[in-house]
Amino acid sequence: QVQLQQSGPGLVRPSETLSLTCTVSGGSISNYYWSWIRQPPGKGLEWIGYISYSGTTKYNPSLTSRVTMSLDTSNNQFSLRLRSLTAADTAVYYCARGGAVLAYDYWGQGTLVTVSS
Amino acid sequence: DIQMAQSPSTLSASIGDRVTITCRASQSITSWVAWYQQKPGKAPKLLISRASSLEGGVPSRFSGSGSGTEFTLTITSLQPDDFATYYCQHPWTFGQGTKVEIK
Numbered sequence: 001q002v003q004l005q006q007s008g009p010g011l012v013r014p015s016e017t018l019s020l021t022c023t024v025s026g027g028s029i030s031n032y033y034w035s036w037i038r039q040p041p042g043k044g045l046e047w048i049g050y051i052s053y054s055g056t057t058k059y060n061p062s063l064t065s066r067v068t069m070s071l072d073t074s075n076n077q078f079s080l081r082l083r084s085l086t087a088a089d090t091a092v093y094y095c096a097r098g099g100a101v102l103a104y105d106y107w108g109q110g111t112l113v114t115v116s117s
Numbered sequence: 118d119i120q121m122a123q124s125p126s127t128l129s130a131s132i133g134d135r136v137t138i139t140c141r142a143s144q145s146i147t148s149w150v151a152w153y154q155q156k157p158g159k160a161p162k163l164l165i166s167r168a169s170s171l172e173g174g175v176p177s178r179f180s181g182s183g184s185g186t187e188f189t190l191t192i193t194s195l196q197p198d199d200f201a202t203y204y205c206q207h208p209w210t211f212g213q214g215t216k217v218e219i220k
Contacts, residue, residue: 037211045153045161045204045211060209061118094160102208103151103166110160 002027004095004108011114018082022095022108025076029053033098034071034078038091039110046091050098051078085115119143123205123212129220136192138215140205145185151206152181152190154199155214161204165190192217 008020022034035050049059051069059067068081082089093111096104120143130136140150148168153161163172165181168188178193192199200219205212 044214045155045206047206047209047211058209096160098208099166101149101151101166103163103206104153104161105163105166105172107160 002097002106004097004106006093006095006108006111008093008111008113010112011116012085013117014086014115016085018080018085018089018093018113020080020093020095020111020113021077022079023075023077024097029071029073029076029078033102034069035096035098035104036069036080037094037096037104039094040088040091048080048082048093087115089113090115119146119207119210121205121207121210121212123215125215126213127216127218129218130195131220132195132197134195134220136195136199136217138190138203138205140183140188140190140212142186142188142207146207148184149207150181150183150188152179153204153206154201155204156201164203 003025005023012018030053033050033052036048038046051057051071057069066083071078095108097106098104122141124139150168152165155161164175164179168183169181180191182189202214202216204214
């Protein structure tokens with residue numbers, strides 16, 4: 001059974017950088033699109049971007065200047081870095097696996113990230 | 118960028134009702150639409166991919182249809198476990214969500 005386990009801080013100061021990691025177990029990191037999606041409290045889902053098994057990235061145009069995603073195939077992990085945080089970045093962040101049809105079939109448990117001093 | 122307009126934002130229904138949620142894309146996206154169910158405090162659960170393909174383990178009362186710019190999620194005979202928020206998704210964007218509440 002595929003599982004995605006997220007790790008990273010729950011509190012980040014304004015203007016700093018958020019770093020989150022998602023560790024994949026029970027399956028290979030190959031042949032999928034590894035994505036990050038966030039959800040502000042009480043609001044809907046926002047797609048942040050993906051990194052493919054080959055290292056190709058695609059980001060939400062509204063976030064592209066602040067986002068970097070990376071892949072560590074040797075450890076079956078992928079990561080998100082989001083720079084220059086503001087209160088508007090406060091959200092639950094999810095990692096997820098996308099297949100060939102780019103629907104997300106496995107999700108991490110979610111990490112509530114609060115941006116506050 | 119393609120936008121997904123989902124309606125209604127809230128829907129009140131009773132057990133046993135037939136429920137339909139609609140997503141309209143800002144341009145043709147053939148059948149690249151998925152549907153998710155989300156319950157409070159939980160990650161979304163994939164119900165349907167490619168507009169109409171039911172995921173394994175999802176009850177057959179859920180169905181999806183549509184192509185081009187208009188897509189629907191239908192729940193026949195609403196069950197207590199179905200009260201949740203539903204989202205449509207094109208690969209790079211989500212609809213605004215539909216909260217299905219008890220009438």
